[in-house]
Amino acid sequence: MLILKHPETGKSLELNQFWLRDHCRCGECLNLDTNQRRIDLLDLPSDVKLLESKYEGNNFIVLWSDGHRSSYALDFIFESQLESLISRRSKSSTLTPWNRSIILQNERHLRFSLPQLVSSDDVVKTLVESLVRYGIIFIDDVPPTPYMTELALRRVFPLMKTFFGKMWTFSDKPDHADTAYTKLYLGSHTDNTYFCDAAGLQALHCIEHSGGSGGENFFVDGLRVVHELKRRSPEAYQTLCRVQVPGEYIEKGEHHRHTAPIIQVDPLTEELVQLRVNVYDRAVFDTIPQTEMSDFYASLRKLLKLLRDEENQWTLKLNPGSIVLFDNWRVLHGRHAYTGSRTMSGSYVQRTDFLSKARVFGIID
Numbered sequence: 001m002l003i004l005k006h007p008e009t010g011k012s013l014e015l016n017q018f019w020l021r022d023h024c025r026c027g028e029c030l031n032l033d034t035n036q037r038r039i040d041l042l043d044l045p046s047d048v049k050l051l052e053s054k055y056e057g058n059n060f061i062v063l064w065s066d067g068h069r070s071s072y073a074l075d076f077i078f079e080s081q082l083e084s085l086i087s088r089r090s091k092s093s094t095l096t097p098w099n100r101s102i103i104l105q106n107e108r109h110l111r112f113s114l115p116q117l118v119s120s121d122d123v124v125k126t127l128v129e130s131l132v133r134y135g136i137i138f139i140d141d142v143p144p145t146p147y148m149t150e151l152a153l154r155r156v157f158p159l160m161k162t163f164f165g166k167m168w169t170f171s172d173k174p175d176h177a178d179t180a181y182t183k184l185y186l187g188s189h190t191d192n193t194y195f196c197d198a199a200g201l202q203a204l205h206c207i208e209h210s211g212g213s214g215g216e217n218f219f220v221d222g223l224r225v226v227h228e229l230k231r232r233s234p235e236a237y238q239t240l241c242r243v244q245v246p247g248e249y250i251e252k253g254e255h256h257r258h259t260a261p262i263i264q265v266d267p268l269t270e271e272l273v274q275l276r277v278n279v280y281d282r283a284v285f286d287t288i289p290q291t292e293m294s295d296f297y298a299s300l301r302k303l304l305k306l307l308r309d310e311e312n313q314w315t316l317k318l319n320p321g322s323i324v325l326f327d328n329w330r331v332l333h334g335r336h337a338y339t340g341s342r343t344m345s346g347s348y349v350q351r352t353d354f355l356s357k358a359r360v361f362g363i364i365d
């Protein structure tokens, strides 16, 4: 180990020498055009040692036993440690967990009009900021067609293709073996619990509803609900973080299944990463012994009760012209049963594309 002392802050740091050699940022070790490493680990001697070193301003200069010379920015070394990662990942300050009354007070931060979005990159950035903070935003003044819905969404994100299509348009026509394609009530859920990688975002645009009533949508902030569950029933929270629950989707030509816990948290910070709740798309539940079932069901019922709590549910009627775009790893959605003719258009966005955009804008780490 090597002890480094920051000449300005006086902070000291213990470093593994191989790690430091591996993190040389010079053009020979790192391809500065592609940001990729150039060196295969096995080509570095496993016992590589520092022969000489000195501080030069804010840099640390090293001569290595393999003959290589490195110059490191001290800030780079100090910021590349676990402690800094943990504090950067504690992104609580960029998130606002909400219930109905909180989101209603903040509704003005959630509305973006398509003409503004088209003419300003700053508006796109503000939209992504709100999406990160609240997990839900609206794009207004969109002509109610699938084509314009697609153009509006593609102004911000690339779209994700699934067996439902890239853009989808659905009504009560049974185009897929799914309750969404009926007029029935759908309780709060997240989509794609049966995919290895559930969609990161989901967009819905009601492009027509005539000759009937109902069909209101509701949204629940899973982040707030998970905090509440952890506070009220820590054991139930732990159970839902631990137990592997399989989700499944079967129709002609498709058979998707994925097994993971309902609540997934960052192992370093314990912050919520993904909520995966869909009581409809559960597969046969065979991942725990019968002796543990009663504890599991009691825990899941606690979560579902919080999700159904009126105070947590934000209900609204989506009207033609407004797209709702929400974080499918955080915010649950549902809809009331309806009558009449109702057509929804929308799309999914991959998680990685959502986060990439947020990073490019400097919103998240």
Ligand SMILES: C[N+](C)(C)CCCC[C@H](N)C(=O)O
Pocket: 164, 168, 170, 178, 179, 180, 189, 190, 191, 192, 193, 278, 280, 281
């Ligand atoms: C959104 N779209 C209408 C395409 C599909 C709806 C699928 C809902 C499904 N039960 C799931 O959880 O994924």
Ligand SMILES: O=C(O)CCC(=O)C(=O)O
Pocket: 180, 186, 191, 204, 217, 333, 334, 335, 344
């Ligand atoms: O019909 C709706 O408004 C929403 C349907 C739904 O929950 C879904 O597509 O996952």
